[in-house]
Amino acid sequence: MKRTAVYAGSFDPPTNGHLWMIQQGAALFDELVVALAVNPDKPGFFSREERLAVLREMVGDIPGNVRVEAVNHGFLVDFARELGANYLLRGIRNTIDLEYEKPMARMNARMEPSIQSVFLMPPGELEHVSSSYVRGFVGVTGWERWVEACVPPCVYRLIASRA
Numbered sequence: 618m619k620r621t622a623v624y625a626g627s628f629d630p631p632t633n634g635h636l637w638m639i640q641q642g643a644a645l646f647d648e649l650v651v652a653l654a655v656n657p658d659k660p661g662f663f664s665r666e667e668r669l670a671v672l673r674e675m676v677g678d679i680p681g682n683v684r685v686e687a688v689n690h691g692f693l694v695d696f697a698r699e700l701g702a703n704y705l706l707r708g709i710r711n712t713i714d715l716e717y718e719k720p721m722a723r724m725n726a727r728m729e730p731s732i733q734s735v736f737l738m739p740p741g742e743l744e745h746v747s748s749s750y751v752r753g754f755v756g757v758t759g760w761e762r763w764v765e766a767c768v769p770p771c772v773y774r775l776i777a778s779r780a
Contacts, residue, residue, distance in 0.1 A: 622704035623697040625652035625688060629662045630751055630772050631672055634708065634743040641737055642706045643681035650700055651676060654688040662752050667775065674771040694725040697732050705734045710744045755780055
């Protein structure tokens with residue numbers, strides 16, 4: 618049976634933590650779908666189209682069967698089922714992420730028992746890297762060196778072109 622996972626996020630902007638998760642997912646699963654979901658509670662830093670483009674550039678050199686798709690509506694677990702996915706890949710950086718992800722995983726399991734949530738912990742140097750952290754740096758004097766350390770080169774180029 619083909620092992621297909623969906624790794625979803627708003628990726629606004631994509632970070633080195635996201636890239637690490639994608640690389641790990643590509644190694645663990647036969648197919649990994651990176652799913653761009655728009656979070657209506659988060660203000661947009663990049664447009665949906667910009668995020669799709671930069672995510673596709675990020676995954677271009679990753680060995681394995683990785684593709685980028687947009688989630689256009691509904692629940693993530695329904696999107697995963699429509700793709701024939703067996704797994705939802707999620708990252709846990711700290712206890713805050715764990716407390717957020719636990720009820721989500723349980724609800725997803727109730728909605729679609731055939732799809733299992735799989736959690737990975739990134740290495741310590743990525744624990745504090747988040748999209749909101751990166752957005753908060755942009756514009757502060759000296760931001761370039763800190764942002765460049767937190768995001769893939771293609772993402773940094775896009776951020777720098779707008780600053």
